[in-house]
Amino acid sequence: MPLNVDAQFRLAVGPLLLPVRALIVVASVSPLAYLLLTLRLPGLWGAAAAGFLLALAASFGLPERQGVWLGTHLAYRHAWRLLPSTVTRGTAAHALVRDLDGSIRVSGERGSASVQRWVPRRWRPLLAVPAPATDARGLLRLAPGGHRGVLVLQGPPVSLSSDTYLEWCAAVIRWVGTVDCPVQFLTLMTHHDADRVGDAFDRRVSGWPHTPLRDIERVLASTLAESTLGLRHYVVLAPLSAGDDGVPHLSTPWRAARARHATAEDAQRALQSAVRTAAAFAIDVRAADRDDIAALLAHTPLGASRAMVGDQVLHIGERHHVVLTTTRLPATLEVGAVVDAMTRAHAFGIASLHVFPVAPAVARKVLHRRSSMLLHAERQGADPVEAQVALQDTTDVVAALAQGEVRPCRIALTVSVAHSARDLAHDAAERLGAVLAAHGFRTTEVSGPGFLPALALAPGCPPLARSLVLTSDSVAARMLPCLGTPFADIGAPLLGVNVLNGTPAHFSVWAQPNHNLVVVGSSGAGKSVAAKTLLVRHVMENVAAVVIDPDSEYQSVMHAVGGRYLELGTEALNPLAVAVGTSPDAAAAMVLPILSVMAGDDRGVRDGRPIRRLPDEDQGWLHGELVDFFSARERAAPAALMHDAVDHLQTHAMSRTLTDRERDRCRIITARLRRFTQGRRAAVFDRPSTFAVDGQPIAVGLRSFAMTYGADLTPALAVLLTAILDALGRGRGRMIVVVDEAHRITSDPDAGEVLGQLVRQARKHGAGVWMLSQRVEDFVRTDLGRTLAATSSSKLVLGTEEAVVDEVRDVFKLRDEEVAAISPAVPGRGVLLAGPERAVVGVLPGPAIMALADTRTAGVAPGLLRAGAG
Structure with a gap:
């Protein structure tokens, strides 16, 4: 720092730099020093006395206290x-x-x-x-x-x-x-101001019943603000x-x-x-x-x-x-x-x-x-x-x-x-x-x-x-004493603490240009706790929520917020239920991706599940047959079931085939679809749906279904996504759709296509799709995953393994200091990106949500926190 001149002016006296006040004091006693020299004291006593007096005067001008001369102080x-x-x-x-x-x-x-x-x-x-x-x-x-x-x-x-x-x-x-x-x-x-934060919390959850969960969350937000x-x-x-x-x-x-x-x-x-x-x-x-x-x-x-x-x-x-x-x-x-x-x-x-x-x-x-x-x-x-x-x-x-x-x-x-x-x-x-x-x-x-x-x-x-x-x-x-405080809107749900400056971090997807959110983090990074923390605090604003839960972890959360929890296998998902109230062509377009997954040709294996999809020419043919099928049932009161569609293909479609190849493909596709009308699969796919999207939070667990029908998990996901897509089109108001383990969908072409449609429709209807994944590499290495990350206004990137750090940096446009914050991983710490704001945050679930979010304690606290309790 070459240009660094303080307020104290100094003069060089020999090898020393003396402040001006010291020279003034020396000048004031110099007549006395001169008098000592003129007294003709024996030997060098006069010169010594005069020198001592001048040195004492100079030193008297040196001591400082609190940055000023001692006399001034x-x-x-x-x-x-x-x-x-x-x-x-x-x-x-x-x-x-x-x-x-x-x-x-x-x-x-x-x-x-x-x-x-x-x-x-x-x-x-x-x-x-x-x-x-x-x-x-x-x-x-x-x-x-x-x-x-x-x-x-x-x-x-x-x-x-x-x-x-x-x-x-x-x-x-x-x-x-x-x-x-x-x-x-x-x-x-x-x-x-703890009171202002508490008032903002009350306004945000004004429609939520007074439960222990609400009280604990209010105390947490106010206490954090005060501390x-x-x-x-x-x-x-x-x-x-x-x-x-x-x-x-x-x-x-x-x-x-x-x-x-x-x-x-x-x-x-x-x-x-x-x-x-x-x-x-x-x-x-x-x-x-x-x-x-x-x-x-x-x-x-x-x-x-x-x-x-x-x-x-x-x-x-x-x-x-x-x-x-x-x-x-x-x-x-x-x-x-x-x-x-x-x-x-x-x-x-x-x-x-x-x-x-x-x-x-x-x-x-x-x-x-x-x-x-x-x-x-x-x-x-x-x-x-x-x-x-x-x-x-x-x-x-x-x-x-x-x-x-x-x-x-x-x-x-x-x-x-x-x-x-x-x-x-x-x-x-x-x-x-x-x-x-x-x-x-x-x-x-x-x-x-x-x-x-x-x-x-x-x-x-x-x-x-x-x-x-x-x-x-x-x-x-x-030297500017300035530092930003991102995510400081106390009217938004609390997420945690800004690691950089220790301030509370509030975040709402509803404040962003679109309401989609991507949450990624390696195993143990806190992805599940972060997602459940955000979900509970957003649902407390009386927002509808649908959770697709492959690992069946959200039962406690749903009970705590007064929602429903369905475990697929005992509950039914009718793939054709979305056709009710829509035109035949629109119904065919919504059902086609589901049937393509159910009856498709094998394209590979991912996570032990076959990836299946019909060729384009088969999809074109099947779309026409579905239009005819729904046209014939347009005035029928109950929703069509899978066996109705299979019977239509068996009887009407087969008779209209012109070539041997078409007959073979019709017979193969019909046989593949018939599997879902037989045995235990029929209990899931061939009876009226017990799943419906309404204003009440709902989660659908897939764990037991996946353990029994692992190969049929992708069709189930496609049915769920299509039903949610239909609900958005019918205008259900503000809604959050949580897709846990999203990499299982993004890696499948047809299920991924439905997810892509859902994300686009969510933006159109003011809803938000939250995509969660702990298989970061599978999410960021697929075209769909990278597209979803790029088009979502909000991202929470938690701890990431070193092997995929460079790809995560590229996909989410992270800065060097942000990458350093997530690798190596610290549980609950991540980079929150939302519009122009970005910060390294530590997620703070609080005691109530932590009891719900931690799978090791699931079922312990929900009875105390259920809506209407207390």
Whole structure:
């Protein structure tokens, strides 16, 4: 980081760099040193005494406390006599504030007007706590201070270590650079409002009966909100608040006379320019409304109901605050270091990054002065190699400035943490400081003077002068305290926790362009638990659901949500039932894929099941015969059964065949279909359906059927999918269709064709098809599986085996950091992709759904959770 000049100006004295204050102290005692030399003390005593005095004076200017000279710090401890020390609902006062055994004591409180009348007018803004007012959307007025523009910024939902994050940060800095005024980035890390989350939950499940399941889920959502932290980002535009050198007018008494208060027109112009140009940089931003601004002010002395400051005391609202400021940047800066430190501190807090544009001429002047200092230091005995490297870096920056490759700016980073207990606030500050120190920052806790450290975190107020650093726009980009919070809509069902920042992740398929969902994950990755968690929480919105359950795992879930569970084998599936109420041609088109699977020629074996399909010419012939069959029965009341269709082929179709081959194919197809009208198969396929899709959740288990008729599982799946497709066409309202072990269908041409039709029809009718698979390779290696993954708006990719990682990355367009999160697999952790949002999430089923979703405990809890219980 070549351009890294802090606020403390130093001069080279021999091999040392001394601050100016040390030289001033030396100059003030130099007459006394000269007097010692003129006293003609014996030997070298005079010279020794004079040298000792000068060295002592120089060393007295060196010690620092909280980033300022020790003498200045001692003066700050008495600043309460001039600066306000309490603010009550916007009214500032002077008082002595002390912490006595954990209790804040205030004594001698009096109004500030009596003190400020003795202060020159130009310095009075330095001694005041500004009074805020929101005059219009996006505008904040500070008195004193002028108007500010306030924007709400949406952070990027990507990993801190990704190139995408750095590109976004660089785009933000370029964007604010077009506004050409001082900017403050504020990040508020706060607990979510448990009451708001609870109210949102109640609205979402308002039609659901009050059951233990509902109560447990509500408590889980509220508790998670209360125990986790969310990030809110603001951008404050402060026109006219600093000069061309990037130093704020109100940061020091010597510049206060230059201060100009921005008018509402100045702030409005900057605000409109920022909003207008944001889209060009792909920045999601909006003007803050009154509630947004009030939420931000509530955590600062400007808007808190009560704020108090004293020796080692800063109490705002109901919390003790500890403020840290950065006085030196690291030599090498990692992108996202600030927001990483904030999230790892796990504490309520605020981060403020002020960015002040600096005129290139001013930066060149500072750099030339730095070059002269380095040359002088080298001549005085400094390390020649180190001096030459620093000098070369400085020369390179000057050249970059001349070519416009570097945009100079001054930045100031201030952070705070807060807790209701003072000791815990300091513990959190130590964690935060330690993480920042690990990243190479030099930070210090600041407790004065007065409210100034806290005001550095307030919107539109200046930073502490000690924290100003001259650097470049690329450094400012790396220090942005911004991180996206995807899936933050509390009105959507809870899925789990965002792994990146620890915030709750809410997800609803109904908020996406289409409502289809793909969930894939290797065995043990948590696919079943994740799918059941999503299903239960969506069904609680009074949504119809149909589950095709090859492994018969959903019985407990269905009972818990008041649905039905059917086990195929004892229940019947009439393949021809979908023909009722439709035209003969449409009925033939719906039934044909089922009969093609039942009577088809062997095309291979997958998972121990034959893949069967009729040739195209046979399908064309069979379609015509089915049209005739349904036309003849168009006015018949009961639905046709399989033996009726077989009899039609045997009697009518056979008589119309023209060639020997046609007769042979008719005889073969009829014989193959007749198998489903005989023996135990007839109990499933040749009697009226006991399965129907209505508004009630229903699951159809296939495990026992598959164990008895493994080869006939694909026809059963085709019948189920066709029945669901028919229900969608009849307009059943919002519906979720869960196809577990979807790879068993995608690998079969005819069953896969029905699934493809179902997905297309679901989009048309506002329903959603959820395709689940733990055979990731079978799903992503078929054309249909890849197509379904590409056309589904939502995907949840859980832990994946290393052998298929590259294919999963390609099919789901995963980033490197997302692939690292799922391989090796961690149960319940996956990448959620939905529209423009994406995040690594940890699925959180909670105790109730976990008892239902875990197949090892199936049947234990459902009796307690059944709708209407409790």
